[in-house]
Amino acid sequence: NAELQARLQARLQARLQVGRRMLTLQQELLGAKDALAFQATHDALTGLLNRGAVMQMLEKEMARAIRQSQPLCVGLCDIDYFKRINDAHGHPAGDAVLQEVTKRIVGALRPYDQVGRYGGEEFLILLNAKKDQAQNLLERIRRAMADTPIVIEQAKLEVTISCGATLFVPPEDKRGGDALLTIADAALYESKAAGRNCTVFSPPPFDVHP
Structure with a gap:
């Protein structure tokens, strides 16, 4: 037993x-x-949404904006003179700068804002915000870069960022995602032409001021 x-x-x-x-x-x-x-x-270097995923997020956020009749800010931000950083300090330093810039962008945004790595040194930012709020948030991002140098291997790097943005305002706004990105990119080009380290906001193509 x-x-x-x-x-x-x-x-x-x-x-x-x-x-x-x-x-x-x-x-x-x-x-x-x-x-x-x-x-x-997700992008392996920064941990942000990659280009494909943030493009899908743009479509989702546009659909949400349409459902709720709320504005959506579509912003493109680009690190100024990033090639110079790579050339002068090497690609590992450039990668470290990208990671630090990512940290500062995320720190400047609200928990429900969306950001992804859109290109090499370019970020797509989606803000559920009216124009004044969006401008303030993009200014916070700009200042997060400009106010404090990035230290890489004992070198202090003065890193700035330029942003271009447009506001999607349903139901009047009939632009698609590609059109919004094209306009945000044109605004980014304007910010570079204006001397960099600034934000240019392209208004909606109609007389609506949310």
Whole structure:
């Protein structure tokens, strides 16, 4: 009887061990799946949404703006003279600058704002905000860069950022995502032409001032 009890106990322990192993394996598989999903939608260097994912987010935010009849600011921000940083200090320093700029942009935004890496040193920023709010947020980003140098390997780098933005104002606004990006990009070009380290806001193409 004692022997039978011991065998039953051993069998139960073996089953529990198998169950624990299966649970661990399932958790590892779920973790790997989440990691793959993150890698597919996020930029490896900055951890931000990658270009494809932030473009999808633009469409989602536009749909939300239309449903709620609320304005959406579409902004493009570009690090000034980034090529000079790479040329003078090397690509690892350039990568470190991108990571620090990312940290400062995220720190200047609200938790529900969206930002993604749109290009090499260019960021797409989506703000659920009226024009005055959006201008203030973009100014916070600009100042987060301009007010404090970035220190890379004991070198103090004066890094600034230029931004161009436009406001999507449904239901009057019939522009699509591509048109908004084209206008934001033109505004970004204007900010570069104006001397950099500034924001140019392109108004909606109609007499609406939210």
